[in-house]
Amino acid sequence: HTPFNAMAGFPDVREIGTEEWETLSQISGTTFGGRPVGRTLQVSSDAFVIAQVLRRGNISRMENGPRWCHELDNVVVVTTVENPAEDELNQHFVTGFVPAGTQQQGMRKYKAMIAGLEHALEPDDRLKVLDEVLTKGRAFYGLDLACIPTDMPLLQHCAKMGYAECIEALLSTPGFAQGLGHRCKHRFTVLHFVAWQGHDNVLEALGESNIRNLLDISNELGELPETAAIIRAAELRLEKPDMAKKCEEVAVHLHRLRIGALGEVAL
Numbered sequence: 559h560t561p562f563n564a565m566a567g568f569p570d571v572r573e574i575g576t577e578e579w580e581t582l583s584q585i586s587g588t589t590f591g592g593r594p595v596g597r598t599l600q601v602s603s604d605a606f607v608i609a610q611v612l613r614r615g616n617i618s619r620m621e622n623g624p625r626w627c628h629e630l631d632n633v634v635v636v637t638t639v640e641n642p643a644e645d646e647l648n649q650h651f652v653t654g655f656v657p658a659g660t661q662q663q664g665m666r667k668y669k670a671m672i673a674g675l676e677h678a679l680e681p682d683d684r685l686k687v688l689d690e691v692l693t694k695g696r697a698f699y700g701l702d703l704a705c706i707p708t709d710m711p712l713l714q715h716c717a718k719m720g721y722a723e724c725i726e727a728l729l730s731t732p733g734f735a736q737g738l739g740h741r742c743k744h745r746f747t748v749l750h751f752v753a754w755q756g757h758d759n760v761l762e763a764l765g766e767s768n769i770r771n772l773l774d775i776s777n778e779l780g781e782l783p784e785t786a787a788i789i790r791a792a793e794l795r796l797e798k799p800d801m802a803k804k805c806e807e808v809a810v811h812l813h814r815l816r817i818g819a820l821g822e823v824a825l
Contacts, residue, residue: 567708567743568665568701571597571658597661597700599635599654601647606704606733608654609644610697611635625652632660633700656700664699668707672715681723688724696733704737714742717751722763729768738768745778753787753812756804761811773816784812 574594599608615630617640628635635654642650667690674687685692691712696704703712713734716724725748728734741747749772752760761769776782781789787809794802 567710568661568706569597571595571656571661574598574655594655594657596655596657596659599633599656599700601651604654604702605644605647606702606737607633607697607700608635608647608651610695610733611654612637612642612644617641630697631694631699632657660699661701664701667699668701668703668712675716675719675721675724681721684721684724685727688727692727692731695731696737702737704734705740705742709743711737711740711742713738713740713748714746714751717748717757717760718755720755720757720760722757722759725760726763729764735768739772739775741775741777745776747772747775747777747783749773749775749783749812750777750781750786753783753805753808754790756787756790756801756806756808758804758808758811761808766815769812769815773812782812784809784816787812 572595574596601608611628611630611633612635615628615633615635618627618629619625619640620627620636624638626637626640628637633654633656636652638650638652671687671691675684678684678687691698691703696702705711710718713725713728716728729738738748746754748764749769751757752764764772772783774782777786787805791802791805791809794805
C-alpha cells in the first residue's frame, strides 16, 4: 500500500457540447461568454450535489418551456418541475452545470485546507481549517466531498492522519455520515485507514454504530479492516513496534465487535 495524493481524482472540466449549451444558454438571468467551460452534472454520480442545489438554491422559472433553474454558489441545475423530490430526480432532472472557475476555486480551497490541516498544531486549529466545509456541508463548490477527490476524500484523509476531532465534526455536518461507506483508491473505507494506521482515537470518534456498518466491507485485496490491521502490525513489528502494537489493538477491538455482532445475529 502506498500513500495517496490528496489532490488526485478531481473530475475533468471541458467545453460544453452543443445540446447542453443550448439548454444552459436559455437560463433566465445567466449569461456565458461564449460556450461555457465546466462540468455537467449527472444524477448517477452527482445526486448529492444536485439535491443540495435543489434544497438550498435560488429558484427561477426559465423563459422557454416549463423548466426551472436552481442556482447555488454558481452551480446550476435545471428541472422540469419547481421542487422535485429526491427520489424523482431521474424523471425531472434536465441538466446541471459547474463552471470551471467554480470547480477550480473548490479545488484550490481543498488543497489549502489539506495543507492547513497538516500544519495545524492543535485539534482546535484543525477544526478552524475545516470551518468552511463545516458551514457549507458535503457539497462544496460543486464537489461532493464524500467521494471527491476519488483517491482520497476528506473523511478518508482525516482517518489516515488520525484527526479524530475532524472525523467527529464532519460526521455531525449534513451529508457526511451518509457517505461514510464510500471506498476510495484500492477500495479503502475510512475504517481501513484507521486499521492501517492504528488510530484507536479515530475509532472512538466514529462510534460503535458506524464501525459496525463498516466491519464487513473489504478492500480490493479482499481484506476486512481487522485483517488489514493484522497485516500492517506484522509489517511494522521490527521497525516500529509501538505503531505495530496500536494496529494490533485496533484489530482486537474490531474483532470483538464482529464477534459481538455475530452473537447478536445468532440470538
